[in-house]
Amino acid sequence: MKKNYMFTPGPTMVPHEVLLAEAAPMIHHRTTAFSEMLAETSRGLQKLFGTKEDVYIIMGSGTAAMEAAIVNVCSPGDKIICAPAGKFGERWVELGEGFGCEVVSLELEWGQSLTPGQARKALEEHPDARAIYTTHSETSTGALTDLGAIAAVTRRTDTLLAVDAISSIGVHPCKMDEWGVDVIACGSQKGCMIPPGLGYIAVSPRAWDVVEACSSPRYYLDLRLMRKRWAGGNQTPFTSAVTLVRAQKKALDMMQEEGLENVFARHERLAGAARAAAAALELGLVAENPANGLTAIHAPEGIDTGKLVAHMRDNYGVQMAGGQGHLKGKIIRIGHMGYVSEEELILAIAVLEKGLRDFGYEFDPSAGVDAAMKALG
Amino acid sequence: MKKNYMFTPGPTMVPHEVLLAEAAPMIHHRTTAFSEMLAETSRGLQKLFGTKEDVYIIMGSGTAAMEAAIVNVCSPGDKIICAPAGKFGERWVELGEGFGCEVVSLELEWGQSLTPGQARKALEEHPDARAIYTTHSETSTGALTDLGAIAAVTRRTDTLLAVDAISSIGVHPCKMDEWGVDVIACGSQKGCMIPPGLGYIAVSPRAWDVVEACSSPRYYLDLRLMRKRWAGGNQTPFTSAVTLVRAQKKALDMMQEEGLENVFARHERLAGAARAAAAALELGLVAENPANGLTAIHAPEGIDTGKLVAHMRDNYGVQMAGGQGHLKGKIIRIGHMGYVSEEELILAIAVLEKGLRDFGYEFDPSAGVDAAMKALG
Numbered sequence: 123m124k125k126n127y128m129f130t131p132g133p134t135m136v137p138h139e140v141l142l143a144e145a146a147p148m149i150h151h152r153t154t155a156f157s158e159m160l161a162e163t164s165r166g167l168q169k170l171f172g173t174k175e176d177v178y179i180i181m182g183s184g185t186a187a188m189e190a191a192i193v194n195v196c197s198p199g200d201k202i203i204c205a206p207a208g209k210f211g212e213r214w215v216e217l218g219e220g221f222g223c224e225v226v227s228l229e230l231e232w233g234q235s236l237t238p239g240q241a242r243k244a245l246e247e248h249p250d251a252r253a254i255y256t257t258h259s260e261t262s263t264g265a266l267t268d269l270g271a272i273a274a275v276t277r278r279t280d281t282l283l284a285v286d287a288i289s290s291i292g293v294h295p296c297k298m299d300e301w302g303v304d305v306i307a308c309g310s311q312k313g314c315m316i317p318p319g320l321g322y323i324a325v326s327p328r329a330w331d332v333v334e335a336c337s338s339p340r341y342y343l344d345l346r347l348m349r350k351r352w353a354g355g356n357q358t359p360f361t362s363a364v365t366l367v368r369a370q371k372k373a374l375d376m377m378q379e380e381g382l383e384n385v386f387a388r389h390e391r392l393a394g395a396a397r398a399a400a401a402a403l404e405l406g407l408v409a410e411n412p413a414n415g416l417t418a419i420h421a422p423e424g425i426d427t428g429k430l431v432a433h434m435r436d437n438y439g440v441q442m443a444g445g446q447g448h449l450k451g452k453i454i455r456i457g458h459m460g461y462v463s464e465e466e467l468i469l470a471i472a473v474l475e476k477g478l479r480d481f482g483y484e485f486d487p488s489a490g491v492d493a494a495m496k497a498l499g
Numbered sequence: 500m501k502k503n504y505m506f507t508p509g510p511t512m513v514p515h516e517v518l519l520a521e522a523a524p525m526i527h528h529r530t531t532a533f534s535e536m537l538a539e540t541s542r543g544l545q546k547l548f549g550t551k552e553d554v555y556i557i558m559g560s561g562t563a564a565m566e567a568a569i570v571n572v573c574s575p576g577d578k579i580i581c582a583p584a585g586k587f588g589e590r591w592v593e594l595g596e597g598f599g600c601e602v603v604s605l606e607l608e609w610g611q612s613l614t615p616g617q618a619r620k621a622l623e624e625h626p627d628a629r630a631i632y633t634t635h636s637e638t639s640t641g642a643l644t645d646l647g648a649i650a651a652v653t654r655r656t657d658t659l660l661a662v663d664a665i666s667s668i669g670v671h672p673c674k675m676d677e678w679g680v681d682v683i684a685c686g687s688q689k690g691c692m693i694p695p696g697l698g699y700i701a702v703s704p705r706a707w708d709v710v711e712a713c714s715s716p717r718y719y720l721d722l723r724l725m726r727k728r729w730a731g732g733n734q735t736p737f738t739s740a741v742t743l744v745r746a747q748k749k750a751l752d753m754m755q756e757e758g759l760e761n762v763f764a765r766h767e768r769l770a771g772a773a774r775a776a777a778a779a780l781e782l783g784l785v786a787e788n789p790a791n792g793l794t795a796i797h798a799p800e801g802i803d804t805g806k807l808v809a810h811m812r813d814n815y816g817v818q819m820a821g822g823q824g825h826l827k828g829k830i831i832r833i834g835h836m837g838y839v840s841e842e843e844l845i846l847a848i849a850v851l852e853k854g855l856r857d858f859g860y861e862f863d864p865s866a867g868v869d870a871a872m873k874a875l876g
Contacts, residue, residue: 128527133741136525144742145522148513148694150505150818181696182559182719185737189719220718311738317525319558319696319740341597342559342566343719360562361688363696364510365521366743441527 124439129470131261131416131443131457132289132312136369140316143372144365151364157356163367164356166374169382170314171287171306172297173324178348179370180321181363184288184309187321189217190343191255191284191305195329197337198222200252203244203281205236209262209446210286214255221338226251232449233263233408233418238271245279252332253282253304259290261312262446264418264455265409266294270301277302282329288312291322292377293389293415293459304329310366313389313415315373315460319366389414392458392467395494399471402493403478403485408453415459418445422483426451430477437480440473464498501816506847508638508793508820508834509666509689513746517693520749521742528741534733540744541733543751546759547691548664548683549674550701555725556747557698558740561665561686564698566594567720568632568661568682572706574714575599577629580621580658582613586639586823587663591632598715603628609826610640610785610795615648622656629709630659630681636667638689639823641795641832642786643671647678654679659706665689668699669754670766670792670836681706687743690766690792692750692837696743766791769835769844772871776848779870780855780862785830792836795822799860803828807854814857817850841875 128135149156160179167177180186192214196202202223206212207230218225226248228240236256245251254276259266269285276283284305287296291306292313298306303326310320325333325345333345341347347359377385396417400407408418421427427444428451435441445453456474458467471490478485505512526533537556544554557563569591573579579600583589584607595602603625605617613633622628631653636643646662653660661682664673668683669690675683680703687697702710702722710722718724724736754762773794777784785795798804804821805828812818822830833851835844848867855862 126524126526128525130527133525133527133738141522141524141742145518147503147518148505148510149503150507150510151695153812153818182563183738183740186559186719217718221716309738317740317742318528318738319743339598341594342563361510361560361686361695363560363694363743365518365694366696366740435530441530 126439129457134460140369140373144369151362161356163371175324177324182321187307187323191307192217193338193340194333194345203251203254207234208260211257235265235267235411241275251281258287259413261289263408264416266413273301316369395497398493398497399490402489416457418455434477438473503816506834511837517746517750521746528739538733540748552701554701559698564684564700568684569594570715570717571710571722580628580631584611585637588634612642612644612788618652628658635664636790638666640785641793643790650678690836693746772874775870775874776867779866793834795832811854815850
C-alpha cells in the first residue's frame with residue numbers, strides 16, 4: 123500500500139470536498155445560478171488579491187493570465203522592464219519579446235529578488251517604460267519579492283507594475299489596492315487549492331486607461347470583452363469552465379472558514395519549519411528572501427535531485443520537485459502551499475531524510491524532523 | 500422534486516462516471532503517468548477527428564482553439580475567406596479582423612451552409628487567400644456544412660481549409676485526413692461529453708509549413724511550442740488541466756465502448772426524431788441542411804423563446820436554448836449531442852409540448868411525442 127502526497131509547487135493537493143464539488147452535476151453557464159457562482163468566486167478572489175477591482179476568471183493556465191497582462195497593456199514597440207530571477211521571471215521576457223515589446227532585462231541571479239532600489243534605478247534610466255513585470259513568489263527558486271516596496275516606487279511614476287502572483291496568492295497576504303499594484307495574474311492550482319484550469323487577473327483603474335488605449339491584437343484574452351460581459355451580468359465572453367469555477371468557490375469557502383489570516387499564518391509556520399529542517403540538514407536555501415509557499419534547497423554535492431525526487435515518489439509516495447533551467451538536478455523544491463497541514467510537513471521532511479539517506483548523504487538521524495517539529499511548536 | 504436535464508447545444512450533460520473521473524485524486528502533470536493519460540486522450544481524439552496527426556489539448560475553450568487556428572496560420576495582412584452563416588461563423592470574421600487579416604466575407608444567410616460551388620467561386624476570385632475558415636456544425640442555427648465536399652475544392656489549391664468542428668466532433672463522422680481538411684478546432688463540452696475547459700486542435704502536414712512560416716506573435720497558443728513539447732514526451736508547454744484530461748479520457752473510453760459508429764448512428768436517430776417532432780408540431784427548421792447535434796426550430800408566431808426556455812427550465816427542469824444574435828427570442832435550439840439517450844429525447848419533446856401549450860400554442864396533443872417515437876422506431 124502506498125499513499126500519495128504532492129509537496130509540489132503546483133499543482134498542489136486538492137481537498138476532497140473541492141474535488142467532489144467539481145463532480146457535482148453540470149449546470150449551464152448562461153444561467154443566473156452560474157452568474158451568481160461566478161460572482162461569489164470573483165468576490166472570494168478579490169479578498170485574496172486585496173482589491174476592490176473585479177477579478178476576471180479566464181479558462182486557461184496562469185500563463186494565459188500572464189499573456190493577458192502583456193497583450194492588454196503593451197502595444198507593439200512599447201518598452202517594458204523585466205527582472206528575471208528564475209524560470210517564471212524569464213517567462214515575462216519571452217512574452218514581452220514574443221509580442222513585440224522592447225524588453226529591458228535587469229541582471230539578477232536566480233534566487234535573488236528585485237529590490238526597490240533596482241526598480242527605482244531602472245525607472246530613472248527608462249522613465250518611458252510602459253510597465254515593470256515582476257514575480258511575487260518565483261516558483262523556480264522560492265524567492266519572494268517585496269511587492270509593497272516595489273509598488274511604492276512605481277505608483278509615483280507613469281510606469282505600471284504588473285505581477286505574476288501565481289504561487290503567492292492564498293499563501294502571502296496581497297494588498298493590490300493598498301500597495302498600488304496595477305495588474306495581478308494568478309492561476310488556480312497553487313494557493314487557490316483547486317486543479318489547474320483557471321487563470322485570474324485584476325487591473326487597477328489607472329491600468330484600465332492603458333488597456334483601453336492598447337493597440338495589440340487580442341480576442342480570447344481581451345480584457346475589454348471580459349469587463350463588458352462582467353458588467354452585463356457577471357458573465358464571461360466565452361464559455362466558462364463550470365466545474366472548475368464551482369471547485370474554486372468551494373475552496374475559497376474553505377479558506378474563509380479557516381480565516382485568511384490563519385491561512386497566511388499557517389503558510390508562514392510551514393515555511394519556517396521547512397527552512398529549519400533544511401538548516402538542520404545543512405542544506406542551503408536557493409532564495410535570498412524565501413517565500414512561504416515553497417522551500418527550494420541545494421542538494422548535497424553529488425546527488426542528482428531528478429533521481430532523488432523520482433526515488434521518493436516511486437518508493438514513498440511523496441512527490442517533491444527538482445530544479446528547472448540551469449538548476450535542473452541540483453535543487454529540491456518542497457511545495458507547502460495550499461492544502462498542506464503541519465503534520466503533513468513533518469511527513470514530507472521524514473521522507474526527505476529517508477531519500478537523502480538512501481542516496482548516501484550523512485546527517486544526524488531525525489535532525490530535520492526534530493528541527494521542523496520544534497519550529498512548529 | 501425537480502430533476503434537471505440539459506438539452507443545450509453545449510455545455511451538455513456529462514456522464515456521472517466522467518464527473519467522478521474528474522474528482523479522482525490529483526496527480527502532477529509532469530509525470531509519466533500523466534503523459535500516458537494525455538497520449539491516450541489524444542489518440543482517442545484522433546479517432547473522432549479522423550486523423551493520424553497529433554491532436555493538441557489546450558487549456559481553454561473552443562474559442563481558444565479557434566484563435567490558435569488563426570494566429571498560427573495567418574500572418575498580419577493575409578487574406579482569408581470566411582463564410583459566416585451564424586454566430587460562430589461570425590467569430591471567424593471577428594478573429595480574422597482582430598488579428599489583422601484581410602477578411603473576405605461571403606454573403607450567406609443564417610441557417611444556410613457554405614456550398615462547394617461558393618467555395619470554388621471564392622477561390623477563383625481570391626486564389627491568394629491563405630485559408631477558408633468555416634464551421635462544420637453551426638451551433639447557432641443547427642446547420643451542417645458538407646466538409647468533405649468543401650475540402651475536395653480546397654485541397655487542389657494552395658488555400659488551406661480550417662474548420663470549427665466544436666459541435667460536430669463526436670456527433671458526425673469526421674475524416675480530416677481522408678477529406679483533406681487542414682486545421683480542425685474543437686472544444687470539450689459538446690459531443691466530447693465533458694465539462695467546458697479544454698480546446699483541441701489538429702493540423703495537416705501542409706498546414707504545418709504555413710504554421711512554421713507564420714509571423715503572427717503568439718505564445719500561450721503557439722502550436723510550434725505544443726508540437727515541440729509533445730515530441731519531447733507527450734507533454735504540454737504549460738500546465739495541463741489534469742482533472743479535465745482524465746475526464747476526457749474516461750468519456751472517450753465510454754464512446755469507444757459504445758462504438759463510434761453507434762455513437763454517430765444514435766445522433767442521427769436523435770436528430771431524425773427531433774426533426775419529425777418539429778414537423779408534427781408544424782414548426783419549421785432554421786437550418787437548410789440540419790446537423791445531428793442540435794435541432795433549431797422557429798417558434799410559433801408571438802412566442803418569445805427566451806421566456807419559453809426559462810419557463811421550461813424553471814417549471815419542468817428541462818433546459819433548452821433560445822436564439823442568438825438577430826434570432827434571439829425567435830427560435831428554440833434543442834441540443835441532443837453527447838450523452839443523450841433516445842428516451843431522454845422523448846422527455847425533451849414532451850416538455851417542449853407542455854411549454855408550447857402553456858404559452859398558448861395549439862396543436863394535436865402528443866403529436867410531437869408520437870412523431871418522435873415513430874421516428875425512433
